[in-house]
Amino acid sequence: MTTIEPVRKDIQRQGHIKKYSASLRLWHWANTIVISGSLLTVLINSTITDERPVSALVKNELKNASAMVSDEQAGSVAHALGDRVWSIHIYFGYVLVGLLLFRLALEFFQLADQKFIRKMKSAYRQFQSTKKERELVKHELTVKAIYAVFYILLLVMAVTGLFLAFEDLLAPFKSIRHSVKEVHGFCMYLILAFIFVHLAGVFLAERKDNKGIVSDMINGGGDHQ
Structure with missing residues (x-):
C-alpha cells in the first residue's frame, strides 16, 4: 500500500516540500x-x-x-x-471536458518545475542515476505513473462521452455506439478504482511522514521542512 501514498517531499529540491500553483x-x-x-x-x-x-x-x-x-x-x-x-x-x-482542456493548457503555461511531464521525466532520470533515496524516487515515479493513467482515462471518458452526447450528429458511426458506451462505462469503473486508491493513499500518507498533503493542496505548500 505504500506505493500509492502521495509523496510530500520535493525530490528535485532537498529540504523542501512540493509547491502547487x-x-x-x-x-x-x-x-x-x-x-x-x-x-x-x-x-x-x-x-x-x-x-x-x-x-x-x-x-x-x-x-x-x-x-x-x-x-x-x-x-x-x-x-x-x-x-x-x-x-x-x-x-x-x-x-x-473543459477542465481537461484547462489541465492540458497548464502543461504549456505552468512554471517549468511544476509541469507534470517534466516532473515525471525528472523522477525517471533520478531513479536511473541516483542510489541515494532510490526508494523515495521510485515511490514518486510510481505515483506519477498512476496519475498519468488517470489523465488518460479522463481523456477516453471525455472523447467517448462527447461521442454519446452528439451521437445524432455522428450517425455514420452509429454501428460503434454500443462499443463506445461500453468503453465509457468501463472507464467509469476504472476512475472509481483510482478515486479509491487515491483517497486510501492520501489517508495513509496523512497518518505517516507525509502529513499535510491535503492542506498543501489547499494553501499551495512549498514551505521548508
Whole structure:
C-alpha cells in the first residue's frame, strides 16, 4: 500500500516540500466536484430513477389517486425522469471536458518545475542515476505513473462521452455506439478504482511522514521542512 501514498517531499529540491500553483489547485478541486457530481448522477439513475421501480411507483400512486394509466404511460414518465438526470450528467461531462482542456493548457503555461511531464521525466532520470533515496524516487515515479493513467482515462471518458452526447450528429458511426458506451462505462469503473486508491493513499500518507498533503493542496505548500 505504500506505493500509492502521495509523496510530500520535493525530490528535485532537498529540504523542501512540493509547491502547487493556484491554477493546479483550482483544477484539482473543481475536477473533484465535477467527477463526484457525474458519478452521483449515474448512481441516481441506476437506483432512485431506475425505470422499473419508478414506473410501478407512478402507476400505484396514480391508482391511489383514482387515476388509471397504462404500463406504457407510466414507463414514459419514468423514462422522462431518467432523461432529466442524464441531461445533468451530460452537463457535468461538458464541464469535465473543459477542465481537461484547462489541465492540458497548464502543461504549456505552468512554471517549468511544476509541469507534470517534466516532473515525471525528472523522477525517471533520478531513479536511473541516483542510489541515494532510490526508494523515495521510485515511490514518486510510481505515483506519477498512476496519475498519468488517470489523465488518460479522463481523456477516453471525455472523447467517448462527447461521442454519446452528439451521437445524432455522428450517425455514420452509429454501428460503434454500443462499443463506445461500453468503453465509457468501463472507464467509469476504472476512475472509481483510482478515486479509491487515491483517497486510501492520501489517508495513509496523512497518518505517516507525509502529513499535510491535503492542506498543501489547499494553501499551495512549498514551505521548508
